[in-house]
Amino acid sequence: MSQAExxxxxxxxxEIDSIDAEIQTLIARRAECAQQVAHAKTQGGQVDVVFYRPEREAQVLRAVKERNKSLISDNEMMRLFREIMSVCLALEQPIKIAYLGPEGSYSHASVIKQFGASAHTLAVSSIEEVFTAVEKGDANYGLVPVENSSEGAVKQTQQALMKTSLKVTGEIELVIHHCIMSQNEKLENIKKVVAHTQALGQCEHWLKNNMPWVEIEAVASNALAAQMASQDDTLGAIASEQAAQLYGLRVLESHIEDSHENSTKFWAIGSEETEPSGDDKTAMIVSMSNKSGALMDVLSSFASRKISMTRIISVPSTDTKWDYLFFIDILGHKKEASVAEALEEVKQKTSYFKLLGSFPTSPFS
Amino acid sequence: MSQAExxxxxxxxxEIDSIDAEIQTLIARRAECAQQVAHAKTQGGQVDVVFYRPEREAQVLRAVKERNKSLISDNEMMRLFREIMSVCLALEQPIKIAYLGPEGSYSHASVIKQFGASAHTLAVSSIEEVFTAVEKGDANYGLVPVENSSEGAVKQTQQALMKTSLKVTGEIELVIHHCIMSQNEKLENIKKVVAHTQALGQCEHWLKNNMPWVEIEAVASNALAAQMASQDDTLGAIASEQAAQLYGLRVLESHIEDSHENSTKFWAIGSEETEPSGDDKTAMIVSMSNKSGALMDVLSSFASRKISMTRIISVPSTDTKWDYLFFIDILGHKKEASVAEALEEVKQKTSYFKLLGSFPTSPFS
Known part of the structure; x- marks a missing residue:
């Protein structure tokens, strides 16, 4: 490098140093503002004040995304502000998040994505316990997996949602990458690849192009596949990096999914209702005595008001009273007039109706 | 809340919104500067340019700590800047970090603490493979556990350090909290507590005050203790939150350590030497044919120059040529005159001498 360079x-x-000094001054001022918010909220003498406002956070992040014209991606820029907010919120009132991980760090990663790294966490060992921890006040919020693109809806979460008085306060989606792993050092030595059928489907092209000789077998889950590969060195498993670590396998190649749509959806649950943020979803469970016509009738209550449905899942009921339960998510907050009307109508049309909550649509993509 | 409130x-x-807008403008400008740095570095036509400079990052973080007079703690403020730098560095050149976790998320957490969440990661299944991944260029840096306050020095790391041509480029210390866990819901139902002897020692007062009735038994490791408790519901184990998750145990109480000194030290390893940052350490391995007097002689080379030794660990050698190897860390960079002199002198006094590298002292506490 020359002298001039x-x-x-x-x-x-x-220049970077002076920018850093300016950023730091602003973050310090932001922290003072956060403390003033805390004072303003407690000035009336109230004890049970809510400091964490999901709708406000979603609005701040959307504004960040809107403003972002920088070299940094929208998601990365939002992540930085997510962390700044997390640090400032911890000054107002540290919040504790109960979570569970069937796949360890994914669940924890989604806690950080939603609440930032300054949130306190409480690991529990079942989905039911996540609910209990929040209900008993051991944690302010809980985070539960709702749906996995490779393994479908999470039954325990559905069951707990039916019983709980807690509200859904936010949604988090986490993209999960597939890896091929083995005890072997080389792809060439792998005779058979095992994985959940959806994972095999998602990596079909990669397998054809890179391991044309290989035999393929679907097993119950990717975690099981990894476990099998840890006991047989002619096997390759498709699973997460985390699974490779758990079972002491070598990751031979990562990101092998053909499309990048392998994700897990989580919901945050808490005891407070969330106010409208301007771009929200509302989740509910409904059931009707007569399935076919009745469902169309329910959906028409939304369609006639141009309310979009983002998700519907039918679940065979364990209760004999109903054949099927439907988990329905729509766009809009229950405080919006047309949504409120539609919900009221649906309530009349159904034999079982439970509103799970209205919450901000995630600004992260 | 009143109207005025x-x-x-x-x-x-x-005010927070306008502060956020200002912060965002500055972060965007910082990203542009980072890209200019990349251009400046590659202008001479060099291909093999080093973008990540551990000494520069340490200096930036120390400046942040120095300036910090805000409500936010020094560590939290540094963490925010750690993330801002990580995002900007990823624009210059994304770096990949190989790591291993005997305890899963701790290792990953230390990667994030040192390199920020924007660094790419590569999970491998042994400490040796962390070294190989960096040596072969599959990763730019590696992160290996060096010492665990409850289980001592990590042998595999020591052995790999003896063989490798890689340099130590940074240190990371991670505080680890003890939890008491069981299949049982209540402390009262636990008859015996199992854990590594050091963990039992660290939680002695807590156990006396909260479980005076309990029988105590030392086992080989905390992970084993957790495994035992997963098979016997009269047992309680002391281990990490991660272990509870891994073995499906209920955390009955966390942070039960009497003092908060339970930590794991990691080293970052890479192929480049690190320049002086103004506050550095130098690590080496030495051995002498005659143990007692010779060691004093070696240490005097440092003491006579007022160079502080921060750590010394003796390891029985697997090689017959030497009885003991010593891992020694001192304060100062090998490019500082007095350190250079001392190292030269030590080299003469020892039968085996290997410089592992000079690297910035971690600004995090």
Missing amino acids: KERLLEIRN | KERLLEIRN
Whole structure:
């Protein structure tokens, strides 16, 4: 590097240093504002004040995304502000999040994605316990897996949602990458690849192009596949990086999914209702005595008001009173007039109706 | 909340919004600067340019700590800047970090603490493979556990360090909290507590005060203790939150350590030497044919120059040529005159001498 280049580098670094000093001053001012918010909220003498406002956070992140014209991606920029907010919120009132991980770090990663790294966490060992921890006040919020693109809806969460008095306060989606793993060092030595059928489907092209010789077998879950590969060195498993670590396998290649749509959806649950943020979803469970016509009738209550349905899942009921339960998510907040009307109508049309909550649509993509 | 209070709240929120907009503009400018640094570095036509400079990052974080007079703690403020730098570095050149977790998320957490969440990661299944991944260029840096306050020095790391041509480029210390866990819901139902002897020692007062009736038994590791408790519901184990999750145990109480000194030290390893940052450490391995007097002699080379030794660990050698190997860390960079002199002298006094590298002292506490 020439002298001139070195000087140019030093110049840029000095500029970075002064930018950093400015950013830091602003973050410090932001922290003071957060404390003033806390004072304003408790001034009336109230004890049971809510500091964490999901709708406000979603609005701040959307504004960040809207403003972002930088070299940094929208998601990365929002993540930085997510962390700044998390640090400031911890000054107002540290919040504790109960979570569970069937796949360990994914669940934890989604806690951080939603609440930032400054949130306190409480790991529990079943989905039911996540609910109990929040109900008993051991945690302010809970985070539960709702749906996995490779393994479908999470039954325990559905069952707990039916019983709980807690509300859904937010949604988090986490993209999960597939890896091929084995005890073997080389792809060539793998005779058979095992994985959940959906994972095999998602990696079909990669397998054809990179392991044309290989035999393929579907097993119950990717975690089981990894476990099998840890006991047989002619097997390759498709699973998460986390699974490779858990079972002591070598990751031979990662990101092998053909499309990048392998994700898990989580819901945050809490005891408070969330106010409208301007872009929200509403989740509910309904059931009707007569399935076919009745469902169309329910859906028409939304369609006639141009309310979009983002998800519907039918679940065979364990209760004999109803054949099927439907988990329905729509766009809009229950405080919006047309949504309120539609919900009231649906309530009349159904034999079972439970509103799970209205919450901000996630700004992350 | 009164109307006046509501207005005050809105006012503060508007101020926060405008602070956020300013912060975002500055982060965007910082990203542009980072890209200019990349251009400046590659202008001479060099291909093999080093973008990540551990010493520069340490200096930036120390400046952040120095300036910090805010409500936010030094560590939290540094963490925010750690993330901002990580995002900007990823624009220059994404770096990949190989790591291993005997305890899963701890290792990953230390990667994030050192390199930020924007660094790419590569999970491998042994410490040796972390070294190989960096040596072969599959990863730019590796992260290996060096010492665990409850289980001592990590042998595999020591052995790999003896063989490798890689340098130590940074240190990371991660505080680990003890939890008491069981299949049981209540402490009262636990008859015996199992854990590694050091963990039992660290939680002695807590156990006496909260479980005076309980029998105590030391086992080989905390992970084993958790495994045992997963098979016997009269047992309680002391281990990490992660272990509870892994073995499906209920955490009955966390942070039960009497003092908060339970931590794991990691080293970052890479192929490049690190330049002086102004506050550095130097690590080496030495051995002498005659143990007692010779060691004193080696240490005097440092003491006579007022160079502090921060760590010394003796390891029985697997090689017959030497009885003991010593892992020694001192304060100072090998490019500092007095350190260079001392190292030269030590080299003469020892039968085996390997410099592992000079690297910045971690600004995090």
